[in-house]
Amino acid sequence: MPASFSSKMTLKRKADSDEDTAPRKLHAIAENGAQRPTQPLRNNRSATNVPSTKIGLGPAPLTKPRAPTLSGPPSRTTRATSAPPKPAPRLPSTRTTLTRGPASRTTSGPLRSAAGAAKPDDSRFQALQTQVQSIESARAADAARLAADMEAERLKVAELQSNHLALSRQLADAKTQELTQRRELVNASDEMDALKKRHARELMDLEMDVKRRDREIRELEDDLRVVRGDLDRERTVVGELKSTITQQSTTQVTLTAQNQALHAQINALQSSFDYSAETVSNLRMDLEKARERVEELEQEAREAEMIRRKLHNMVQELKGNIRVFCRVRPVLPSDVSATTLVKSGGSGSRGPSPASISPSPEDLERARVEALAEMAFPDKRDHKEIVLNSSSESATGQERKETWNFNFDRVFEPHSTQAEVFEEISLLAQSCVDGYNVCIFAYGQTGSGKSFTMEGGSSDATAGMIPRAVEQVFRVSEELGSKGWEYTMEGQFLEIYNETINDLLGKGEFDKKKHEIKHDKNGSTHVTDTVIQPLRSPNQVRALLAIAQSRRTVAATLMNERSSRSHSVFTLRIRGNNKMTGESCEGSLNLVDLAGSERLKESGAGNDKDRLRETQSINKSLSALGDVIAALGEKSEKGDKHIPYRNSKLTYLLQNSLSGNSKTLMVFNLSPLATHLNESLCSLRFATKVNNTTIGTAKKQIKSS
Structure with missing residues (x-):
């Protein structure tokens, strides 16, 4: 490769690299001022084939060398180029074919031997x-001319290289100038941006000044309006003052006269004041006397309250510390069964089955009357007597009639309401607040209405003795608050099932804890490991009763589909303190719902092992209660007598309620049905035994410090 061509390629690559590294923001500016991009030089293998017009403003393009015209016959000619000369063509060594006109002739080489042709x-x-000689001479001439042409071409290449170097320098200068102009343009652009920002800031400042001036103008206008308004008001005031001064000058004369009259009034008021001061002193003396009288009356009220407590206790003692009520429940719709209707003959002797009977109202009334036992309540004034009649046939066919008379402290007929029953019990609730122990039993056979009497229904009219007694205690304690008494109350709910004590308010399962009964010297009874809930309102007691009732053990028997299989004992402890008198007291209210007494034959419990065990445990505890009542009766007649309280958990828990330290009430519930007559007689005989028992005088419980 010639040196000029390599130097040309080097310059070409340098120009290309300069073009690649140059910034591309603006087009290059040519010498004549036209803004057109500068075309880079292309690297060609032959410099003679590139026109000079494509590289800037160089010299005119070179002419192509032409081959000389041969005078001889037509033959192959070699075109003259700027490339190196090609070697001369060889002549054929064997044969040559010449063509002349339409015919052709083939001959052997010029040196063919004479023997073969x-x-x-x-x-x-x-x-x-x-x-041949002319061709060789022409070929030599061509070689000389070609050498001359090659020399001219070399001179042209050298000239082109010098032009290329000049153009490269011009291009570098143009690029430098372009970079300079671009930098100047960037600087000018930055200056323009700075000027724009400064102009924007100045414009914003001017706008803010204009707004501030507008705001100041508005404020000044507002101030001007205010000042004008003040000026108008001042002018009005000045005018009014002028008119007032005119009036005052007239009024002064009047005031002078009034002043003289007031001096006379002051003298009169001074004398009146002296009289009022004397009257006030007299009233103060009367107030002191009234206060002393109020204190005396308050003292009398406290003494009267103490006397009331004593009289109330005396009345309760006169009525007996153990009292017996008898309540007969009404007939329920479930008592009049289809079987009773069939027996009464209401649907015929050969009618449909009892399950498909739809009796008429007359049949229902007839069946209800026939289902009732013969009970009479002859004492219409005091309601203390109940009479039962029974008629039967003897073995000889003669009709035999029997009559039983029973007297109690109060007998409630079937139509008696819960409020009427509690009216007789409310006085005992008052005794509990006064500091005495009170115990109320509900006794009777299964299905006689004990749980309804004690707990009642969901409505206020059917509420039982327990919620009514609690409401009575809270009401009385609030009334005594005005006399200096403050009370705190606690509640406990226990169950005795199969001679085992269960805590109905406890969180654990039954029979997990062993509860023991403790009696102290003060006559209080406590059961270990039981929940004692502080009570603040009657609604809280209702919620506790609902919880205890849901946990109480019940089961279905032939006599009652929801029979209580345990004894429940609700205990309400009351502690009172009077800061005025320093007196304190502590009482308890035990509300006991005993399990139903029943016979195995009638209840059907003998067919079930669990029911049999429950019935035996219930009858045992009720029998132990009867033994305690009988022993108490014998003790009142004969003197010393052992009382078997420990024979049952029930009697041992209620020892203080039965031994004379408590005011006791037993409500015997009876069924009105003729089929339950024998059970009703047993309950009435036991009630008579309790009514004839004397247990001593209740003692007031003093709160221990």
Whole structure:
């Protein structure tokens, strides 16, 4: 490769690299001022084939060398180029084919031997030799001319290289100038941006000044309006003052006269004041006397309260510390069964089955009357007597009638309401607040209405003795608060099931804890490991009763589909303190719902092992209660007598309620049905035994410090 071509390629690569590294923000600016991009030089293998017009403003393009015209016969010619000369073509060594006109002739080489062909043509041979010589001379001339052309081409290449270097320098200068102009343009653009920002800031400042001036103008206008308004008001005030001064001058004369009259009034008031001061002193003396009288009356009220407590206790003692009530429940719809209707003959002797009977109201009334036992309540004034009648046939066919009369402290007929029953019990609740122990039993056979009497229904009209007694205690304690009494109350709910004590308010399962009964010297009874809930309102007691009732053990028997299989004991402890008198008291209210007494044959419990065990445990505890009542009766008649309280958990828990330290009430519940007549007689006989028992005088419980 020639040195000029390599230097040309080096310059070309340098120009390309300069073009790649130059910034591309603006087009290059040519020398004549036209803004057109500068075309880079292309690297060609032959410099002679590139026109000079494509590289800037160089010299005119070179002419192509032409080959010389040959005068001889037509033959192959070699075109003259700027490339190195090609070697001369060889002549054929064997044969040459010449074409003349339409015919052609093939001959052997010029040196063909005489033995293989015809005789040579000498003239033709000479012409060929002449032609060969002319071709060789022409070829030599062409070689000389080609050498001259090559030299001219080299000179042109050198000139092109010098032009290329000049153009490269111009291009570098143009790029430098372009970079300079671009930098100037960038600087100018930055200056323009800075000027724009400064102009924007100045414009914003001017706008803010304009707004501030507008705001100041508005404020000044507002101030001007205010000042004008003040000026108008001041002018009005000045006018009014002027008119007032005119009036005052007239009024002064009037005031002078009034002043003289007031001096006379002051003298009169001074004398009146002296009289009022004397009256006030008299009233103060009367107030002191009234206060002393109030203190005396308060003292009398406290003494009257103490006397009331004593009289109330005396009335309760006169009524007896153990009292017996008898309550007969009404007939329920479930008592009049289809079987009773069939027996009464209401649907015929050969009618449909009892399950498909739809009796008429007359049949129902007839069946209800026939289901009732013959009970009478002859004492319409005091309601203390109940009479039972029974008629039966003897073995000889004669009708035999029997009559039983029983007297108690109060007998409630079937139509008696819960409020009427509690009216007789409310006085005992008052005794509990006064500091006495009170115990109320509900006794009777299964299905006689004990749980309804004690716990009642969901409505206020059907509420039982327990919620009514609690409400009575809270009401009385609030009334006594005005006399200096403050009370705190606690509640406990226990169950005795199969001679085992269960805590109905406890969180654990039954029979997990062993509860023991403890009696102290003060006459209080406590059961270990039981929940004692502080009570603050009657609604809280209702919630506790609902919880205890849901946990109480019940089961279905032939006599009651929801029979209580355990004894429940609700205990309400009350502690009172009077800061005025320093007196304190402590009482308890035990509300006991005993399990139903029943016979195995009638209840059907003998067919179930669990029911049999429950019935035996219930009858045992009720029998132990009867033994304690009988022993107490014998003790009142004969003197010393052992009382078997420990024979049952029930009697041992209620020892203080049965031994004379408590005011006791037993409510005997009876069923009105004729089929339960024998059970009702047993309950009435036991109630008579309790009513004839004397257990002593209850003692007031003083709160221990």
